[in-house]
Amino acid sequence: xxxxxxxxxxxxxxxxxxxxxxxxxxxxxxxxxxxxxxxxxxxxxxxxxxxxxxxxxxxxxxxxxxxxxxxxxxxxxxxxxxxxxxxxxxxxxxxxxxxxxxxxxxxxxxxxxxxxxxxxxxxxxxxxxxxxxxxxxxxxxxxxxxxxxxxxxxxxxxxxxxxxxxxxxxxxxxxxxxxxxxxxxxxxxxxxxxxxxxxxxxxxxxxxxxxxxxxxxxxxxxxxxxxxxxxxxxxxxxxxxxxxxxxxxxxxxxxxxxxxxxxxxxxxxxxxxxxxxxxxxxxxxxxxxxxxxxxxxxxxxxxxxxxxxxxxxxxxxxxxxxxxxxxxxxxxxxxx
Amino acid sequence: xxxxxxxxxxxxxxxxxxxxxxxxxxxxxxxxxxxxxxxxxxxxxxxxxxxxxxxxxxxxxxxxxxxxxxxxxxxxxxxxxxxxxxxxxxxxxxxxxxxxxxxxxxxxxxxxxxxxxxxxxxxxxxxxxxxxxxxxxxxxxxxxxxxxxxxxxxxxxxxxxxxxxxxxxxxxxxxxxxxxxxxxxxxxxxxxxxxxxxxxxxxxxxxxxxxxxxxxxxxxxxxxxxxxxxxxxxxxxxxxxxxxxxxxxxxxxxxxxxxxxxxxxxxxxxxxxxxxxxxxxxxxxxxxxxxxxxxxxxxxxxxxxxxxxxxxxxxxxxxxxxxxxxxxxxxxxxxxxxxxxxxxxxxxxxxxxxxxxxxxxxxxxxxxxxxxxxxxxxxxxxxxxxxxxxxxxxxxxxxxxxxxxxxxxxxxxxxxxxxxxxxxxxxxxxxxxxxxxxxxxxxxxxxxxx
Numbered sequence: 001x002x003x004x005x006x007x008x009x010x011x012x013x014x015x016x017x018x019x020x021x022x023x024x025x026x027x028x029x030x031x032x033x034x035x036x037x038x039x040x041x042x043x044x045x046x047x048x049x050x051x052x053x054x055x056x057x058x059x060x061x062x063x064x065x066x067x068x069x070x071x072x073x074x075x076x077x078x079x080x081x082x083x084x085x086x087x088x089x090x091x092x093x094x095x096x097x098x099x100x101x102x103x104x105x106x107x108x109x110x111x112x113x114x115x116x117x118x119x120x121x122x123x124x125x126x127x128x129x130x131x132x133x134x135x136x137x138x139x140x141x142x143x144x145x146x147x148x149x150x151x152x153x154x155x156x157x158x159x160x161x162x163x164x165x166x167x168x169x170x171x172x173x174x175x176x177x178x179x180x181x182x183x184x185x186x187x188x189x190x191x192x193x194x195x196x197x198x199x200x201x202x203x204x205x206x207x208x209x210x211x212x213x214x215x216x217x218x219x220x221x222x223x224x225x226x227x228x229x230x231x232x233x234x235x236x237x238x239x240x241x242x243x244x245x246x247x248x249x250x251x252x253x254x255x256x257x258x259x260x261x262x263x264x265x266x267x268x269x270x271x272x273x274x275x276x277x278x279x280x281x282x283x284x285x286x287x288x289x290x291x292x293x294x295x296x297x298x299x300x301x302x303x304x305x306x307x308x309x310x311x312x313x314x315x316x317x318x319x320x321x322x323x324x325x326x327x328x329x330x331x332x333x334x335x336x
Numbered sequence: 337x338x339x340x341x342x343x344x345x346x347x348x349x350x351x352x353x354x355x356x357x358x359x360x361x362x363x364x365x366x367x368x369x370x371x372x373x374x375x376x377x378x379x380x381x382x383x384x385x386x387x388x389x390x391x392x393x394x395x396x397x398x399x400x401x402x403x404x405x406x407x408x409x410x411x412x413x414x415x416x417x418x419x420x421x422x423x424x425x426x427x428x429x430x431x432x433x434x435x436x437x438x439x440x441x442x443x444x445x446x447x448x449x450x451x452x453x454x455x456x457x458x459x460x461x462x463x464x465x466x467x468x469x470x471x472x473x474x475x476x477x478x479x480x481x482x483x484x485x486x487x488x489x490x491x492x493x494x495x496x497x498x499x500x501x502x503x504x505x506x507x508x509x510x511x512x513x514x515x516x517x518x519x520x521x522x523x524x525x526x527x528x529x530x531x532x533x534x535x536x537x538x539x540x541x542x543x544x545x546x547x548x549x550x551x552x553x554x555x556x557x558x559x560x561x562x563x564x565x566x567x568x569x570x571x572x573x574x575x576x577x578x579x580x581x582x583x584x585x586x587x588x589x590x591x592x593x594x595x596x597x598x599x600x601x602x603x604x605x606x607x608x609x610x611x612x613x614x615x616x617x618x619x620x621x622x623x624x625x626x627x628x629x630x631x632x633x634x635x636x637x638x639x640x641x642x643x644x645x646x647x648x649x650x651x652x653x654x655x656x657x658x659x660x661x662x663x664x665x666x667x668x669x670x671x672x673x674x675x676x677x678x679x680x681x682x683x684x685x686x687x688x689x690x691x692x693x694x695x696x697x698x699x700x701x702x703x704x705x706x707x708x709x710x711x712x713x714x715x716x717x718x719x720x721x722x723x724x725x726x727x728x729x730x731x732x733x734x735x736x737x738x739x740x741x742x743x744x745x746x747x748x749x750x751x752x753x754x755x756x757x758x759x760x761x762x763x764x765x766x767x768x769x770x771x772x773x774x775x776x777x778x779x780x781x782x783x784x785x786x
Contacts (some may be wrong), residue, residue: 007681009767011753012674018760119709275714324723326745328596
């Protein structure tokens with residue numbers, strides 16, 4: 001008996017609830033209400049896109065780990081499944097299967113495994129996949145089925161523009177926003193989630209509920225979501241006050257496009273976001289500013305993906321300058 | 337129960353399951369074993385010099401090894417008996433170290449001048465501060481919370497420094513351990529007299545006893561009894577590990593921060609554990625050297641758990657046999673608590689001055705899980721009470737980048753283990769941070785001595 005005693009450094013206990021798998025599962029669970037709602041809105045197409053994205057992301061991860069990197073595949077940490085699910089939330093429900101497969105291959109293969117796998121990547125893998133698709137297949141990625149209209153059809157669904165697209169095109173053509181309002185859903189409709197767009201651009205309410213779940217479970221902190229949404233609201237609001245006919249109102253800004261999904265589920269990805277609360281706030285505010293800048297002065301009607309990816313690149317720098325204060329040291333700046 | 341304002345340290349910390357299974361069990365006297373193995377180094381510093389030879393008869397409380405140099409501590413026989421031999425025996429660190437092995441006689445014959453009665457003595461006015469420190473030194477007292485730093489050194493305030501607050505550490509934030517808790521309940525007055533003695537030795541007017549809120553009975557009893565003693569107050573604290581860490585406790589109670597690389601005395605504070613304080617009482621008021629201590633023996637599968645008053649040098653094996661042997665499925669035996677205690681490879685290791693508990697853990701609860709990649713979740717950064725970035729220090733240590741590790745303040749790690757405890761990827765953060773800390777500290781020492 002005695003020679004079988006284990007010897008190791010302390011600590012000798014580990015927090016029961018702490019595991020990568022549990023964290024990923026929590027994020028997937030938090031997304032579920034919005035996923036199910038998108039199934040309700042877009043029907044069969046949404047189901048096909050979601051299932052194919054999740055299954056293929058896991059398959060790519062397994063194949064690349066086993067045959068290219070020649071190491072033990074870690075598909076049960078659920079991170080690949082989550083990447084697939086998030087990518088599905090970022091595309092229209094009528095996207096052809098082969099495009100979905102390319103999207104997940106780029107997300108997992110280029111966005112994640114080429115950097116060395118989980119924890120090593122600089123950019124959010126799902127967004128890498130999404131942006132690749134957007135640039136490669138701009139038409140397919142921007143023809144959104146109209147919700148509730150064609151739930152039984154997949155590729156031949158009736159499509160329409162997103163509220164952001166309507167406003168962008170309208171303003172570009174010299175129209176006033178007040179004249180465009182009849183074409184877009186009311187704020188309450190957008191809050192509950194009935195409008196044109198990608199799967200996860202629906203249902204602000206359900207996404208917020210998911211975010212609250214993640215904060216209660218201590219998977220994420222409030223800093224990134226609140227600073228992104230708050231900045232978009234304030235900066236968008238400022239522009240709106242300057243010229244309400246050219247810039248949409250702040251509620252419209254936060255309820256449309258990928259703000260909720262991006263702020264709560266994409267920008268909070270551990271691997272590609274800063275560590276300290278201060279760093280998270282800098283990251284979130286910067287993303288918020290970039291979203292509005294891209295929306296109002298950029299070529300695309302929507303800027304959430306680009307804003308997050310741009311700020312992903314700054315994370316190492318932000319981490320370097322927002323280190324926690326070491327106990328027993330004074331801030332050197334104050335002494336100067 | 338009165339309302340308290342609970343204090344705590346502001347940054348980091350974790351809440352491991354408390355598992356204080358022995359909190360309700362009164363202290364029992366552990367019988368004298370068939371042999372005692374007394375290491376001549378049970379403290380930080382230089383080993384004591386052996387004064388006895390094999391076959392020599394020694395009395396309980398007799399000095400058997402004398403402190404060598406200032407940072408060292410006297411060692412006394414914990415039994416009456418005959419020196420069997422002097423040999424190398426494993427200690428908690430896992431190394432063999434010199435020990436005096438004594439075959440005890442069944443009855444104690446105490447060395448001259450030791451008061452073995454239970455009578456409370458409070459007449460502290462007869463001693464000068466110097467006499468108190470001298471008696472503490474003679475008794476071989478060291479920090480009994482586990483650090484085992486010689487107490488007389490801590491009481492000797494360096495030139496130019498001034499102590500204005502004494503903090504008595506009754507936090508016992510390690511899960512499972514209850515020896516300090518029981519001592520506060522059963523030796524309340526003695527601890528308070530000990531506190532007064534320490535105050536006198538340090539020439540301070542104010543002492544605060546810090547106790548976590550999970551010991552309401554101890555808070556109540558100590559608060560009530562402290563009313564009779566001038567300058568002593570009890571401060572209840574929020575339950576949070578590692579509040580018993582010296583730096584965190586001082587911060588919680590005074591708001592002051594021990595500077596990086598500095599000592600508590602740099603900010604006018606001295607911290608003593610309640611077990612040490614009780615030993616000081618016995619040493620000064622009863623002339624009794626440190627020959628026994630309270631040890632919690634515990635574990636989920638153990639039927640007969642307890643808080644035992646154990647003679648120093650008693651083998652862990654003797655204690656485990658006494659409570660019914662190792663339960664089936666025991667995977668690890670830890671000396672101390674589960675967060676900072678040391679796993680021992682053998683049960684043939686004696687109880688020393690710093691052994692606060694013996695914890696038997698099930699194989700499945702202590703087996704390490706598969707290490708996964710770091711996902712930058714920042715949990716280790718958020719829980720570190722020292723404001724460090726354990727994930728970063730680990731990767732620097734893996735690459736041997738000690739300059740960078742020093743810049744990352746690896747030397748400020750207090751080895752509390754909170755980082756490893758919370759890591760969802762089961763990464764051995766504490767192992768590497770501890771390695772980095774020790775390496776950086778020795779590099780810094782070498783640089784200083786150059």
